[in-house]
Every structure is written in C-alpha cells, then in structure tokens.
Amino acid sequence: MSKRKSKETSSVNGECISQVQRILRERFCHQCPNGKLFGVQLQYKHLLELLKRTTIHGESNSALIIGPRGSGKTMLLNHVLKELMEAKQVRENLMQVHLNGLLQTNDKIALKEITRQLQMENVVGDKVFGSFAENLAFLLEALKKGDRDSSCPVLFILDEFDLFVHHKNQTLLYNLFDISQSAQTPVTVIGLTCRQDILELLEKRVKSRFSHRQIYLMNSFDFKQYLRIFKEQLYLPAEFLYKPFTQKWNKNVQSLSEDRTVQDVLQNHFHCSKDLRSLHMLLMLALSSITVSHPFMTGSDLLEASKSCRMDSKANIVHGLSVLEICLIIAMKHLNDVYEGEPFNFQMVYNGEMKVSTLKSINITLLLLK
Incomplete structure (x- = not known):
C-alpha cells in the first residue's frame, strides 16, 4: 500500500514540476499578453486611447513606440490589442497587418505580405497597377463596406520600423502615412523601433504626413x-x-x-x-x-x-575540443588568412597543420640547443 502511495506521490510531483516549467517557460519565452506590465501604465493608456479612436470611432492615426531592446514595446502592444479584442465590435471588424523590417526588405515584398494578410489575393488576381500607391489604395478600397463609418479599420504594425526607412524613396512609409491622414479609410500605423533618432531619418515628405505621436519606453x-x-x-x-x-x-x-x-x-x-x-x-x-x-x-x-x-560564446564553442581539433582550427585560420576567403580542402588543412607542427618542433629544438 505504501509503495502504491509513493508511486502516486512521485507521479503527482513529476506532473506538478512539468506544469511549473511549462507556465514559467511560456512566461519567459513569449510576449504573453496575460503577463504583467511594469512601469508603463501611462504609455498603455495613451496607446489604448489612440487605437480605440481608430477601431471604434473610425479615426486614422500614426504613432511610434520607441525604446531600447527588451523594454517591452511588443508586450505593451500585445496587452493593448488583447483588451481591444474583448469588444465584439472590434473583434469582428479590425484588420491587422504585421510587417517586420527584417523580413520585408523592400516595398514589393511588403506589398505581397499586405495582400496575403488582408486575404486579397483573389481580389487582386492578375491586375496590373501603375504604382505602389495605386496598388495599396485598391486593397484598402476593397475592404470598404459602404460609407466611412462602416469601413473595416486597418491596423498596420511595423516592427523594426527603422529598417523600412532604408527602402527606396521610403515609398511604403509615405503611402501608409498619407492614407492615415486622409479621411477615406480608418487606418492606423504603429511603428516599433529602438532608434531614438528615427524622425531624423525620415524624408521631409514622409515626416510631414506623420502625426509625430511618440510613445517612449525607457526602463526607468x-x-x-x-x-x-x-x-x-x-x-x-x-x-x-x-x-x-x-x-x-x-x-x-x-x-x-x-x-x-x-x-x-x-x-x-x-x-x-x-x-x-x-x-x-x-x-x-x-x-x-x-x-x-x-x-x-x-x-x-x-x-x-x-x-x-x-560566459563568452566563442570560448564556449572551443571549450571541450581535443588537441587535434584545435590544431585543425588554427590551420584553417592560417589558410583563411592566406587564401582570403577562397575555399580549401582537407588536404590543404592537413598540410597547413603539418607546417605548424614542423615550425613548433624546430622552435623547441632551437630552444633546447640554447
């Protein structure tokens, strides 16, 4: 009977530990909207009011969330979106487009991703557009249900915003900000960046169409x-x-x-x-x-x-290697310096290692002779 109880206890403990690890890992690894926000209540209120004006009242806006990496920019946005989605009106109408400067490296790729996320591939079909602006305007026009008040609000979230600045002529940013200023479709553009000098990187025509709303997160x-x-x-x-x-x-x-x-x-x-x-x-x-x-x-x-x-990550890679493996790495480094990045084979590495070994043995012999 006691063995049976101990088995049950150990299984409960094992299940309990696995549940603890699952909860905490989820909390540590993901920008979970169920977690807590620390010291950004004012920024949270500001962003929530801004997005409510778009999703509920049909106003267009643009804003930048600026702060160092790890300051909670994405988590702040996730919390705000979670609260917004609790309203049925917002949940049924709001369209979200998430772009990342690391993935959408030019305007053509960004436009394809916008079309995919808005589920407009069938609407666009084989149509040929004269410009980027015409294509984007067509996509937003297709979302309209009737008048401005009943149009689907669209939220554009641009992660790594500073990388979009390097696109040719900043066409994507210009058109998004231009649409957010017009009174046609309710559109809000939210950029997330760690560059505090981001406004200086914008062209004059882009900067003139930006609302200059900036939300700072500084880990204070x-x-x-x-x-x-x-x-x-x-x-x-x-x-x-x-x-x-x-x-x-x-x-x-x-x-x-x-x-x-x-x-x-x-x-x-x-x-x-x-x-x-x-x-x-x-x-x-x-x-x-x-x-x-x-x-x-x-x-x-x-x-x-x-x-x-x-710990130094590079030192960790070398740690635990045998003497032979370290010699091979040294020989490869020497060959890489000699051939300046050109490919080389194992025989060349071996010959290089033998030269290193020979030079070492000669140096040791000379030291012994002295």
Missing part, C-alpha cells in the same frame, strides 16, 4: 522595482492546480528575494542591463535545474545561471 525602474519584477515573474498563479505546492513555491521565491547572495546576483545583472529579456534568460537557465528531486529554486542555481550568462 530602480533596483527595488527590479526585485519586485523578479518575484512576480517567478510567482505561480493562484489558480495553479496544485495548491499546497503553489504556497511552498511562492514562499520560496519570497525567501530567495531576501537572500543576500541572490540580491548580489540580481544587482550585478541589473547594473549590466535593465533589459527584462536578459532577466528572463537568467531565470530560464535557473529554471532548467528544477527537477522532481530538486523542486525549488536556490541561490546557487541563480549563481550558476549568472555565470552561464556571462
């Missing part, structure tokens, strides 16, 4: 707030299935935040970067040490995770 919290973020990121939700474990886990997190060793680790991390993604990486590495036999996070776990974060 202090260490006390950072410590609170650390706790809130690790806390399990009250609705977690295993209630006794939840209480023990959250109590352990509280004691961790009061531990001097943990505070030193977090303070070093805080002074290196206030980027919340770097904090998530630290917590992710510490979370990987959680097992059935080691169910609670400790200060030593965070210390080891911090060391892993600070």
Whole structure:
C-alpha cells in the first residue's frame, strides 16, 4: 500500500514540476499578453486611447513606440490589442497587418505580405497597377463596406520600423502615412523601433504626413522595482492546480528575494542591463535545474545561471575540443588568412597543420640547443 502511495506521490510531483516549467517557460519565452506590465501604465493608456479612436470611432492615426531592446514595446502592444479584442465590435471588424523590417526588405515584398494578410489575393488576381500607391489604395478600397463609418479599420504594425526607412524613396512609409491622414479609410500605423533618432531619418515628405505621436519606453525602474519584477515573474498563479505546492513555491521565491547572495546576483545583472529579456534568460537557465528531486529554486542555481550568462560564446564553442581539433582550427585560420576567403580542402588543412607542427618542433629544438 505504501509503495502504491509513493508511486502516486512521485507521479503527482513529476506532473506538478512539468506544469511549473511549462507556465514559467511560456512566461519567459513569449510576449504573453496575460503577463504583467511594469512601469508603463501611462504609455498603455495613451496607446489604448489612440487605437480605440481608430477601431471604434473610425479615426486614422500614426504613432511610434520607441525604446531600447527588451523594454517591452511588443508586450505593451500585445496587452493593448488583447483588451481591444474583448469588444465584439472590434473583434469582428479590425484588420491587422504585421510587417517586420527584417523580413520585408523592400516595398514589393511588403506589398505581397499586405495582400496575403488582408486575404486579397483573389481580389487582386492578375491586375496590373501603375504604382505602389495605386496598388495599396485598391486593397484598402476593397475592404470598404459602404460609407466611412462602416469601413473595416486597418491596423498596420511595423516592427523594426527603422529598417523600412532604408527602402527606396521610403515609398511604403509615405503611402501608409498619407492614407492615415486622409479621411477615406480608418487606418492606423504603429511603428516599433529602438532608434531614438528615427524622425531624423525620415524624408521631409514622409515626416510631414506623420502625426509625430511618440510613445517612449525607457526602463526607468530602480533596483527595488527590479526585485519586485523578479518575484512576480517567478510567482505561480493562484489558480495553479496544485495548491499546497503553489504556497511552498511562492514562499520560496519570497525567501530567495531576501537572500543576500541572490540580491548580489540580481544587482550585478541589473547594473549590466535593465533589459527584462536578459532577466528572463537568467531565470530560464535557473529554471532548467528544477527537477522532481530538486523542486525549488536556490541561490546557487541563480549563481550558476549568472555565470552561464556571462560566459563568452566563442570560448564556449572551443571549450571541450581535443588537441587535434584545435590544431585543425588554427590551420584553417592560417589558410583563411592566406587564401582570403577562397575555399580549401582537407588536404590543404592537413598540410597547413603539418607546417605548424614542423615550425613548433624546430622552435623547441632551437630552444633546447640554447
């Protein structure tokens, strides 16, 4: 009977640990709209009001969300969209187009992606357009249901906005901002960028059509707030299935935040970067040490995770290689310098290694003779 109970306990513990890891990994890895926002309540209110004017009242707008990487620009936008989508009117009418400067490298690719996301491939068909503006205007015209008030509002989200600036003549940006200023179709353009000098990169004709609304996220919290973020990121939700474990886990997190060793680790991390993604990486590495036999996070776990974060990535690649493998890499480096990037085969690498070995043996012999 006792064996049966112990088996049941171990299976519950295993299931419990896997659920904890799933919840926390989802929180750390994804810009989850169910997570909490830290210190950006004013920006949240500003962006929400801006998008409400488009989705509910049919106004067109444009704005830029500016902040360093990891400051929560995408998370802020996801939270606002989540709240907007709770309204039936918005959920049924709002059309979203997500573009990324790393993927849509020119206006032609961007236009194809806009057509695909608006599901207008059949409408466009084999039509030939005289210009980019004509093509985009046709797509937006096709979304109209009648008058302006009953037209589908369209939200354009441009991630890595600064890369769109480098497109030829900034045609995409010009046309999007131009449409957002017109009173034909309710369109809002939201750009996300880490460049604070972004307005200086815009051409005059593009800048004149931009509304100059800018929302800044600057990671302005202090260490006390950072410590609170650390706790809130690790806390399990009250609705977690295993209630006794939840209480023990959250109590352990509280004691961790009061531990001097943990505070030193977090303070070093805080002074290196206030980027919340770097904090998530630290917590992710510490979370990987959680097992059935080691169910609670400790200060030593965070210390080891911090060391892993600070390791040189290139040194990690070489670490653990044999002497022969290191010699081959050295020979390849020498050959790469000689042939200036031209391809070479294994025989050439071997010959290069033999030359290195011969030179080393000659140098050792000369030292011994001296």
